[in-house]
Amino acid sequence: MTTSSTGTGDVDPAVREELAALRDSIDNIDAAVVHMLAERFKCTQQVGRLKAAHRLPPADPAREARQITRLRTLAENAKLDPAFAEKFLNFIIGEVIRHHERIADGTTEHPDGTPGPTTD
Numbered sequence: 828m829t830t831s832s833t834g835t836g837d838v839d840p841a842v843r844e845e846l847a848a849l850r851d852s853i854d855n856i857d858a859a860v861v862h863m864l865a866e867r868f869k870c871t872q873q874v875g876r877l878k879a880a881h882r883l884p885p886a887d888p889a890r891e892a893r894q895i896t897r898l899r900t901l902a903e904n905a906k907l908d909p910a911f912a913e914k915f916l917n918f919i920i921g922e923v924i925r926h927h928e929r930i931a932d933g934t935t936e937h938p939d940g941t942p943g944p945t946t947d
């Protein structure tokens with residue numbers, strides 16, 4: 828059998844330790860990302876309810892354009908690919924708009940994706 832790229836059984840213990848330490852940090856960062864996204868979605872759900880109550884459209888392309896410009900600059904300064912940052916933001920915004928459309932038409936999903944109005 829060739830050396831597997833998925834296991835670390837036959838790797839130098841020092842390398843294995845370094846890999847484990849890096850993966851601990853990756854796990855912490857992923858947890859932070861999940862918590863930050865959860866907070867962001869809490870805010871955007873409130874925005875969705877506010878928009879629906881005042882008959883405002885789910886999407887605001889002018890606001891999105893400003894956010895993309897801002898995020899691309901932040902990404903460049905942080906040495907993150909701005910095209911990736913833009914794609915990531917658009918992915919999130921797409922999901923938010925979908926939520927807003929569902930809030931507006933009264934078919935809000937539960938957080939687990941099952942259909943039906945939520946009580947919160």
Ligand SMILES: C=C(O[C@@H]1C=C(C(=O)O)C=C[C@H]1O)C(=O)O
Pocket residue numbers: 871874885886887888890891894919920923924927
């Ligand atoms: C959250 C809003 O609704 C939409 C979602 C956005 C977002 O996720 O940042 C931005 C603009 C809107 O298209 C908003 O209008 O602020």
